[in-house]
Each structure stands twice: as structure tokens, then as C-alpha cells.
Amino acid sequence: MKCACGRESVYYQRYANRWLCEDCFKKDVEKRVRKVLGREVIRNNVKIGVGISGGKDSLVMTYILKKFYDSIPNSEIICFFVDEGIKGFRDVAKKYVVEFCKEFDIDLRIISFKEEINYTMDELVEKNYLKHLNIGKPCSFCGVVRRYLLNKYAFLNNCTYLAIGHNLDDFCQTILMNYIEGNVKNIIQFGKDVSSSTNFVKRIKPLKLIPEEEVILYAKLNNLKYQKEPCPYSHLSYRYKIKKIIEMLEEDKPGVRFGILRGYESLLKLIEYREGNLKKCKICGSLCSGELCKVCSWLEILKGL
Template identity: 70%
Template sequence: MLCSCGNEAFYYQKYSNRHLCKDCFKKDIERRAKKVLGKDIIRNNVKIGIGVSGGKDSLVMAYILKKLFENIPNSKLICFFVDEGIKGFREKAKEYVKEFCEEHNLDLKIIKFEDEIGYTLDEIIKNNYLSKLNIGKPCSFCGVVRRYLLNKYALKEGCDYLAIGHNLDDFCQTILMNYIEGNIKNIVQFGKEFEGEGFVKRIKPLKLIPEDEVRLYAEINNIRYQREPCPYSSLSYRHRMKKIIEILEKEKPGVKFSILRGYEKLLKYLNVKEEIRRCKICGFPCSGNLCKVCSWLRCFKTYPNHIKHSK
């Protein structure tokens, strides 16, 4: 089978009914990332922070951003890697990230849980701190702290945007999970990023790219990444939702895009405003008197004077 350009096809894209050669496949992925970003972001004099974990999504995102900005005057990319302190797992991820950043001449900042909150994730779990906070799974704690620290350092480095490697599948899973649970607040917050003082606007270049195509893009561009799952992850609700969406996509190719389009239409009719305050301890924008991270650290009997935001 031939690609529309005349070269031999290597991939059949079911939802578009197209056969693509490697070059056209790569161009298609990069075109969609460029479409998400738009001219307001791909411009002169912009600084973008990139959250990298060592997995396929974040490294593919960094690779594409490097290509899109390599000829843009006065543009700057800086990678942020959060080391949660998971022995035997995070060291491997860190090596993949270091190797990638060195190969592509990208600046890298390593942020450690231990330095920022006083504990590694291993120590937090070992000391049974999560149960004291009424947190059922490590992912719930880790995700909030990671987002907090990425925003903190993107702000500190003067970034205009913070790039996060959420792909199309991630979007669909989150949308349906929140909808089924009736969590309207999370549905709105997921789609509408906070802006203003204290927040670095987040961008998601892989928003229109399915997970299997992110993986394929990594393989044909020889991007090495960590394949092992986090030892604290489990067969969660998200994992089950992923399987459901895969079944739907198999029966009706393109349903993932339909879920996303429907969600974006719905957002236009939702106008939920939330008062933004300042955390009394660290100054981070939040909805109450304390941000989640500081309220948790307070329970640890540790006040985070060392994570105050720059004024």
C-alpha cells in the first residue's frame, strides 16, 4: 500500500482512513502539535518550561518542541525533571532524561521531593503519612506535589508557558472519569487553565495525538524512554477507563476525537468562577487559606519555609 505522497506506507491510521509513510506520519504528528500551540505560542522571545518524566509522552513532547522552536529567534526551552525519590525506579528515568537533554542540547533542572518537602515519596509511604492525610493512593499525593513544584520552578525560571505531556487518551480518560463521577468542578478546571500572577500557563502539545501514535513516533525517531511503570501505580479506575475507551475506539475509530470535541463544546456553556486566594504559608495561588501542599506538610509537622515563591 502506498502513502498519498507515493512512498511505501508503513502505518494505517484508522480514524482518518489514511495509509502513511514514515515521513508523512512524522509530519502529521508535528502538524497537530503545532496546531494546538498556534502562533501565539510559537513566536519570538518566548521561554517554555517542559515537564519531563522520562516516559514516552514527555520526551516525545520535548523532541517536537525542540523541532518547532529550533529556528525561532530568542526562544528558550528548559526541561524540569521531578525526582520523587522512588528507589530503583526514578534513577533509571533520570538517566533517560539526562541522555535526551544532552543529545538535544536542552537545559535540565532536577527538582527533588526530598529537598522541597523534606521527604522522598518512599519515606512518606513508609511512614504511613498518606493515611494520616486520608489519601488512598500515592498517585493522588504525588500528582499534586509534582504540579506544584513544576509551576514553582517554571515561575522561578521566568517561563511564559509550562508544557505538559498529556496525550489524547489522557484527555479522554480524565473527561469521562470526571463526568461519570459527576465532578463538574474538576471537569471545568481540567479544561480551563488558571492564569495570572503565581501561575504559569500550561500547554499540552500532544492533546490531539493518540497514545499509540506517540509511542510509534518515539520508536521511529529512536527516542529512548523508560517503559517500566511506577511501582506505586496500580490497576486504578483510570486503567479501567482506558480499556473501555480502547474498546470504543476499536468499534468506532475516531471516538477519542469525538469525546474531546464534545467536551470542548460543553466548556463553552460552563462558566464556573472560583475565587483565587494566596496560601498563607508559601504564597501559592489556591482556593482556601492554604494550598494542598502546605496543608499536607502542616500535617507532617514541617513548615515549608524553603519552598516560598519568589516575590
């Protein structure tokens, strides 16, 4: 089939019912990323911290951000790679990240679970320490601590924004998980992503409008090498089941992912966000409802084991 421009197509966009050639496909993806970021983010005098994992999403996101900011004066990109200490998985990811950052001349900082919290993720699972924290799945601990560390180092490096590689599918998964669990607080905080905390770096999610399959194709067309193997703990997560449900819905009704996102964002406009009576964590200074934030309270428990 032919693209609208007359060239041979490489991709059929089911939800838009159109065929795209390689050039038009790349431009379409980049146009949507630019739309998400807007002029507030794509400007000079900006330092973007990037959470990079070695997977397709974070590498595609970083590649596009680098492309945007190369021609913008007084702008900078710095990557943060969190090594959770998952044997046979993170070492492979680190190799891809180091090679990628070297190729594109991007500053890279590696953050270690072992150095930061005194345990690797493997050690926490093998010693069954998560049960002492009342955590059922490894991802529930890992995800929270990773976000905490990324924000910590983005703040320490004076970043204006912290870029997270969540694609459209990731957004829909989180939205549905929060709906199903009735987690109203997370529903609001995930969408508005605001905080009055002085050590909170505002997050941006450039791939919000890019479906997972288009991230994969964009990486392929730009010869980006990334880790394809999933985390060995990911199949245990609730998110994995939600992912399969959304894939089934999208297959039956192309465009349902955009519908989930649009409906959610429309709902957020009707909700007034209030942080409530929050305190500062006595250890790290982050805003929290008690004396300690979730991460610091976990680490205090782990110290006593």
C-alpha cells in the same frame, strides 16, 4: 499498502482510514502539535518550561518543541525533571532524561521530592503516611505535588509557558474520570486552565491531539530512547481502569477518543468560568479556597508526624 504520496506505509490510521509513510506520519503528528500551540505560543521571545519525566510522551513533546523553536530567535526551552524518590523506577527515568537533554543541548533542572517536602514517595507509602492526609492512592498525592513543583520552578525560572506531556488518551481519561465522579469544578478548571494567580504559569499541552500509539511510533521512528516500564504505583490508580475502558471503546469504534475531546470542548464553550472568592495561601501564595493550598496543608500535617 501505499501512502497517498506513493511511498510504502508504516502506519494505518484507523480513525482516519488511511495509510501513512514515515515522512507523512511525522509531518501529520507535527502538524497537529503546531495546530494545538498556534501562533500565540510558537513565536519569538518565549521561554518554555517543560515537565519531562523520561517517558515517551514528555520526550516526544520536548523533541518536537525543540524542533519548532530551534529556528526561532530569542526563544528558550528548559526541562524540569521531578524525582519523586521511587526506587528502581526514577533512577532509570533520570538516566534517559539526562542523556536526552545532553544529546539535544537542552537545559535541565532536577527537582527532588526529598529536598522539597522532606520525604520520598517510597517513604510516604512505606510509613503509611498517606492515610493521615486522607489519601487512598499514592498517585493522588504524587500528581498534585508534581504539578505544584513544576509550576513553582517554571515561575522561578521566568517561563512564559509550562508544557505538559498529556496525549489524547490522557485527556480522555481525565475527562471521563471527572464526569464519573461528578467533579464539576475539575471539569471546568482542567479544560480552561486559567488562573489570576500571579505565580501561576500558563500550561500548554502540545500532544492533546496525538493518540498514545502514535506517540510511541513517533518516538520509534525518531530513535528516541525512553523509559517503558510504568510507575510501580500506577496500577493502583483509578486512572488505570479508565484507561482500559477507553482502549476497549476505541477498539470497537475508532475515533471515539476524538469524539470525547470534541464533546468536552464544545461543552466548555457554554460554561462561564468564575474563580469565586479565593484567597492566597499563607505559605506559598497560590490561590486557594482556605488559608492554605492543598499541598501546603498536606506538608503541614506531615511535619507533625
